[in-house]
Structure formats: C-alpha cells, structure tokens
Amino acid sequence: MKALRYHGRADVRVEDLPTPDPADGEILVRIATTGICGSDIHEYRGGPLAIPLDTPHPLTGDRAPVTMGHEFSGTIVALGSGATGLRVGQRVAASAVLRCGTCPSCTAGHPQLCRTLGFHGISGGGGAFAEFDAFPAYLANPLPDEISDEAGALLEPLATGIHAVGRSGLTPGQSALVVGAGPIGLMVVVAALAAGADQIIVSEPSPVRAKAAARFGATAVLDPKADDVVARVRELTGGHGVDAAFDTAAAPTSFDTALAAVRPRGHVVNVAVWENPTPLQPNALLFSEATITGSLAYTPAEFTRAVEIAAGGAHDLESMVTRSIALADVVTHGFERLAADPGADIKVLVRP
Template sequence: MKAARWYKAKDIRVEDVPEPAVAPGRVKIKVAWTGICGSDLHEYVAGPIFVPVGAPHPLSHEQAPIIMGHEFSGTVTEIGAGVTRVAPGDRVVVEPILACGHCAACRSGKYNLCDSLGFHGLSGGGGGFATCTVVDERMVHRMPEGLSFEQGALVEPAAVAVHAVRLSSLKVGGTAAVFGAGPIGLLIVEALRAAGAAAIHVVELSAQRRAKAAELGATSVIDPSQEDAVARLRELTGGGVDVAYEVTGVPAVLRQCIDSTHFEGETVIVSIWEKDASFQPNTVVLKERVVKGIIAYRDIFPAVMQLMTRGYFSADRLVTKRIRLDDIVEEGFEALVREKQHIKILVESPA
C-alpha cells in the first residue's frame, strides 16, 4: 500500500509499504480523508517534536521513519477477535491518542495526560496518510448518519478546540480573545459560539484568515501589524477579556495574550511550541491571572460529531484544498509553508 512517511524535517516520502494486519482487539480501516494538522507541519518544518527518533516510542514500539496523519476518517474493513464496538462497513473516525492505561493520569481517566502520551500518525504504529491503517478498538468512533468523510476528517482538530473551551473558565455571556486564526484558532471561534460567548475577538495577521474568522462568528478582528492588539482589546472590553486563547506558538504572542486579560483573567495555551517563550511573572502575579495549558482532548469525539450535525465546524467553510496522497509534499506541506491563506488541506487516500 502507499503511505507518507516522515524521515526527518523537510523529508517526507510517499512510499510502498506492507499493509498492516489486523490483530485481536484491533480494527482495520480503509482511510478516506486525512487532514494536514498544524502539528504535522511543525514536524515537517522543525521536527522531531512528537516523532520518536533514536529510540522507539514506548507504546507504538516504532521510531522514524513513521507513517504520518492523525486527523482521519474511513471505513472499517476488518475486525480482530473480541472487537464489539464496530463492524465491517461502519463509517468511522479515529481518536488517535496512544496512552498506557496504567499511569496516574490514565488511572484517573485523563488519558490525554499519559506519561507516555503519543499519537497514531505522529508517534508510530501507522497513520492516516496511507491506504489503510490498524488501530485499537477504543480509538474508533462510528460517525452519525449524514456526516461526510470529509467532515469526519475535521473531528480531531475540532475536538482540540472544544476541549480548550471546555477546560477554560469561560462562562456563558463571557468575553474571549483568540490569538491566531489558523485551523485550530478558527475552530475555537466556533466552539466559543457553541459555548455562549457574548464577544469573540480574533487577532490575526492574515487578511484572508481575519475574513474567515468574521464569517465564522468573530465579533471583531484585529490586525496586529496595524494597531496595538492589547490596547485595542482593552478598549473593546473595558479592561480586558475573560479568557485569551494562544494558538500561534509565537513567543511574543504569549505575552500579549496574558496582557489582554483583565484582573483574574485566564490565558489558555493551545499551541505546540518549537522553542522557548518567556513573560514577566509580575503580569500574572499583580493581577492574580491564570495561565494554563491544554493538550489534545478526552471523552469528547461523540459530542463534537453531534455539534457537527447541528452545523458547527463545517468542512464546506474550512477546507480550502483537496489533494491526492502522491502530491502531499508539494501540494500539501509546501503549500502550507508558502501560502498562508490556506485553512485546512485534506488528503485523499488511494483506492
């Protein structure tokens, strides 16, 4: 079968690899569509971050080169002994978290905080940028009727956004700022709408992405190259927002997020970072602000798909390009590097 494998930064190759075999408790899926995630792009430009190099991942037992792709949908083609949740022919999405099941976080149900956290499609074990893949039964969720495979490929990134809003202190009628209107930032805008935010302010350099944020429900959009974003947010909100979401991974933006919140405000860090960031702790201490991080999601895929059936996180509004697996490097990763107007690029797996 064909698969896109990561060897090192700037080196992803579409190759012929052996097709994986199903095993007890496992599910084989013919992949339909897979999204290129911001995390994938980080691995392409500056990895390794999650990709295991030099030693196998403790859960997948694989190291680079590994098959990429963790935002995907497809059809169950085969099930292993003991599988009861799905059957051949079921249309599914995959929750790609690899978790050990026995560390303190896993025992408390917070499997996304596992000591050995990994991701199918980033940490070995297979991935969605392939003809097919095999995953544990617990990772598979049946799609509701009427949800397309393209829509299914957006469940994973939408889950990140919903988890970020759920774990924040935002209340119905609250105010929020989203710094960065890439795919996750735009999905957070929609998750904030679903959560009942009264005002959603978006800070973004790209004119195309600012326009998309406004289309998706942002109350205001701010170009930080043309005005002081923090000053503007304080003016719009009478002193600062309740919650700011950092979705850029740019060190200077973290400081702006913190400064944009009012006393006792909260900053939620959603980005995965390529390098260190710093801020003056007194900006937190003297206003009793909170800074917290979130990673991935837990126990949320069914709720995200139900929101999709109500019109949230629409693929028609978020997908800007569809490509073949053979073209993933030039038309996918390189396009995202050079063409900042793209929101989400989906990759179609070979028949």
C-alpha cells in the first residue's frame, strides 16, 4: 500500500509499505479520508516537535520514519484478537491520543496528559495518510449515518475545540475571543456556541477564513491588519473584555492580544502549537489576575461529545473543507503548499 512517511524536517515521502495486520487489541481500517492538521505542517516546517526522531517512542517503539495522519475516518476491514465492541464493515473515526492507561494522569481521567503520551499518526504505530491503518481499538469511535466520511475526519479537531472551551470555564451567557480562524479556531467557535456563549468575537486576517468564522457562528469578526483588536473587543463588551480568549494562531502578537482582551480574572487558553518561543510580559498578569492555561487534545468523553455535535447537524462542518487531494499529491499539493502559504485553504482532505 501507499503511505506518507515523515523522515525529518521538510522531508515527507509517499512510499510503498506492506498492508498492516491488526495486532492483539487492534483494528484494521480502510481509510476514507484524512485531514491535514496544522500540527502536521508544524512538524514538517519546524519539527520534529513531537515525532520521535532519535529515540523510539515509549508506547509505540517507533522512531522516524513514521507514517503520518491522525484526523480521519474509514471502515473496519479486520479485527485483531481482543478487539471487542466493534465489527467489520463499521464506519469509524479515531481519537489520536495514545496512552499507557496506568500513570496518575490516565487513572485520573486525563489520558491526554499521559506520562508517556503519544499520538497516532505522529508517534509511530501507524497513521492515516495511507490506504489502510491499524491502530488500538480503544481509539475507534463508531460513526452514525448522519455523519459523512468527510465530517468524520473533522471530529478530531472538533474534540480539540471542545476540550479548549472546557479548559476556559466558559459558561452560558459569557463571551469569548478566538484569535485565528483556522480549523481549530473554527472548532473553538462551534464548541463555544455549544457551551452557550452568547458573544463570540474572532480575529482573522484572511477574508476566506473570516467568512467561515461568521458562517460558523461568530457574532463579530475583526481584521487584525485593519482593526485595533483589543480596543474593538473592549468596545463590543462594554469596556469589560471577554470572559475567555483562545489563541489558536501562534502568530507574533496573538498571545499578547488574547491576554490584553480578557476581563479582569478572565481566562486565556493556548490551543496553538508554537514552533518558537514567544515573549510574555508578566505585568499583564499582575494587573489583570488573568488565568493562563494550556489545552492539549481531548478526553474520550470529549470525542464522544464531538460525535454528538456533528450528528446533531447544527453546523455544516464539511463547509470547512476547501480542497480534497489524492495521496499521490499530498507532498506537493498538501504539505509543501500549506507550509509555504495556506492562502485560501482552511482544511485540506486527503483521499487515500
């Protein structure tokens, strides 16, 4: 079969691999569609950040080259021994969070903070930029008929948005600022609406992404190239600031903007993957008593919630997809193009 393999920074290749057999506790899935995630592009352009390069990953035992791809949907074609609760022919989407299940974080219900955390499609053990993918059955989430294969590949980023909103403590009737309207930013908008936010302001310079933010439910969309975002947020919130601000952009001024836009004792959530350090002025914390927190991936319950939201049909998740490409084109028309300039793209799907 064909699969996209990560060898190192700016070095990904479509190669021939044997079709995997599902090991004990695994399933084998014929991949329908796989999303190119922002974290994939970070690994390509600035990595390796999470991909094991020199030392094998403690959960998978793999190191580069590894097969990439962690946002996907497909159909089960084989079950390994010990893979229960699933059946051949069932459509599934998969969580990417590999965990040990025994460390303090796992036993406390936070597998995304596992002591030996890994990600399927990043840490080895298979990946979905391939015709077939074998992975642990505990990652699989059955898809109802209401969710298309394309929307199924968007559940992983939606679960990430749900977790980020949960980390913010956002409650019904509150307000939010989302800095960046890429796929994760848009999913934060969807999750904030589902949490009951009544005012969601988005900062985004791309006209295509700005229109998508409005379509997904933002009550106001600002252009950071033309607007003083912090001043406009204050104006829109009666001078108070938003209850929660989310940085999904990892841009030079995005974190400062998020921190300056929250109300006193508001919450700033970093959802972005940063390729380089960014400065922080602690006085901004001193005088606002704001809380800064990180948000990594999601829990199994939050992935289940993503399935529920998508099945409910309140949002046309598929409208986020701007291109679909073949696996043979994923290097030039996917990774190289998105790393150089995403342009009008929001979400690019690969069809192995």
